Amino acid sequence: MEISLKLLEIAGMIALLLWGLHMVQTGIQRAYGPELRRFLSSALGNRFKAFFAGIGVTAILQSSTATGLMATAFTAEGLISLVTALAIMLGANVGTTLIVQVLSFDITQIAPVFILIGVLMFRRGGVTRTRDLGRVVIGLGMMLLSLHLVHGAVAPYADAPGLRTVLTAITAAPVLNVLLAAALTWLAHSSVAIVLLIMSFASAGIIPLEAAFALVLGANLGTAINPWLEGGNNSDPASKRLPLGNLLNRMAGCVLALAALEPATNHIARIIPDPAQAVAAFHLVFNLFLAVLMLPTLPLLARLLCRWLPTRNDGSDPAKPVYLDDDAKASPPIAMAVAAREALRMADTLQQMLAGVEDALENGDRKRAAQTRRMDDILDHLNTAIKEYLTSLDVRTFDDRDRRRMREILTFATNLEQAGDVIERDLVNLTSKRIKRGLTFSPEGQRELLDMLERLESNLRSATAVFMNEDPRMARKLAREKEAFRDLEERTINAHFQRLQAGRQDSTETSTLHLDIVRDLKRINAHLVAAAAYPVLKDQGELLTSRLKLPKHG
Known part of the structure; x- marks a missing residue:
């Protein structure tokens, strides 16, 4: 009974984390969504500019899914090329790591201050944008508070024999870690939330660092599954090109990172002794490595995607010109x-x-x-x-x-x-x-x-x-x-x-x-x-x- 109550308590804390992240994302989108969309559409001269634009927009929105939806829309309407859109997604993957970097430091003491300021902005703000930014600050406070609560809840069980036995079985197989985290990220619809939880578990000593890194790989893979399964227009295979390209990039990166997981763990552990910061650093390094590796290959990937998923002509799209002959x-x-x-x-x-x-x-x-x-x-x-x-x-x-x-x-x-x-x-x-x-x-x-x-x-x-x-x-x-x-x-x-x-x-x-x-x-x-x-x-x-x-x- 006690274990069931504890699991229910932890589940509630995770729900608080997800809701805080949701408030941050929706607040930013309501306050600056149209401006960010226009910025993204105007900053796409080539794949390298698109990469940095993807970082900037996603760092603000804290949602690679939102950035991906914009890029998918631009691609479907012919405003940008598939290569440019794939570069945006590589940048978006890096952009989602930045809030994890900030939250890897112990700043939980200011969580109540964030919530207080956010509530004042939300309640007193006569301007809609001020209220939306108040929502963002409340969400950040809730995320910090939930991470503190999760860490406090799991830390006493770090040395529990039963838990150790289960974790030993799981962490012995890095591939199993990747699949487990990918499934959790797919269910939660948020790689940021899952990485933050992994960071908390690693900081509390619940999971070893190598297993935490493998779980981070799974979170990066899982966040690319939802757009592939749910995004795009089912009547037009071409609308699936960008989600599939992003998923293939993530899969290739995970395979390469798994092959070098042990030396990467030893190297990062020597440089960054704090487990939470080490997890955040690995999350960033993985996505930077993936971007450097994949940016030169995007034209080839785009040609393959166009061959696999040809465009289906459909004259019913009201955004497409009809008379421009x-x-x-x-x-x-x-x-x-x-x-x-x-x-x-x-x-x-x-x-x-x-x-x-x-x-x-x-x-x-x-x-x-x-x-x-x-x-x-x-x-x-x-x-x-x-x-x-x-x-x-x-x-x-x-x-x-x-x-x-x-x-x-x-x-x-x-x-x-x-x-x-x-x-x-x-x-x-x-x-x-x-x-x-x-x-x-x-x-x-x-x-x-x-x-x-x-x-x-x-x-x-x-x-x-x-x-x-x-x-x-x-x-x-x-x-x-x-x-x-x-x-x-x-x-x-x-x-x-x-x-x-x-x-x-x-x-x-x-x-x-x-x-x-x-x-x-x-x-x-x-x-x-x-x-x-x-x-x-x-x-x-x-x-x-x-x-x-x-x-x-x-």
Whole structure:
């Protein structure tokens, strides 16, 4: 009975460790996820830059799985090569070792301080990012606390005869250690948590150092199993290339490391006498060694993966261009027409995103908000494809009309993509925040926001029509919507403050949300006007260079 209670106690401590790590990962992703994604997509000039980008992003996210999902998405959409994505994963594997390095030192005394600071940030932070960072600090404190508790729980049993007998049988077979740790990591979905536990057991004297190193190899192998089993699109074998490549790299590294396990253990033990720090050092050295070994071979591995897992053509992916025909490049007018048709798909996607925000705002559908956020990727990829298509044309064959139309298409696509960014980064976060906290707007405030959204959808339809027919009358009407929206924003804010002064339903928190949503709707409307109306009016000479009143000269 006592043993069962002790095992249950240790299981609870491990659960606390996993939950603390989960809080760190989700807090960082909520606070900086879009920025890290954009950084990763822009820092991929070659496989070596990609390797260091993978280290940086994963060191912040503390999740090689999250980095792998980004890299898989970029690869599937053709934004980066498979070689670059494999290099990112080698960097991600190194990045996950960095928090283990920090936690290998005895800093458990500051765990309560971390939790206290994190709770204060979470409770007092009026800004969403501050609350998310508070979640991160709480998670770090929970991880430190759980490691301290695990060490205290297992240390008294280090010399238990029964435990010694079992451990002797297990540690006598390094391959068994690798398989055991791989299975535990697959179940826990976290190599960091398993390595930290191995570190605690080694520090308490429960397992010898050589067995701990073999278990670390298993943790590195196990973390590559989940993406292979669960990731990718089952209908397209090509989506499995990156997870399989990462798994093969890990397997090759484990085989080589097992062959040199005994001399590596003796060497590291002489340099680093502390068992916990020795385990952390081996974890880092293994992944660095794997990166140095595999980086030169990535082009060959990528070719093999492409041969084993060929691409299955599927025209149903909304992020893939449909109308950008290479044969049309020979005729600039036709090329402009197909590029404009592709840009209309962006308008359709933006329309769906606005409808998703409206639905989430009206019905409190959190799942709908998440779907809307993901649709921004479609805009990003279509915008990139249109730009690459148009800039690949031979401008020497263009006349003035072709050049003007190309500028109009690029302006239209860029502004729609930027409007989508406002929805993804701001509007969806605001609506999700309202749903999560159970906040409600007053009936009048809710109606005002929905009316603005409906007007915005109408303006998007007008912008699409102006983009297609270049009618100056429609362009002038759309341009006037910018002032109309400004007036509507001012009336909405004034009505909102009047309700606050009258002590109506709106709280201070919903007031901030309400005003932020109004501000973002106005920003989206400005992008729609700039996307379609301004290019036409500028060509007609009807666009002023400034809204400032000219000074009077005496």
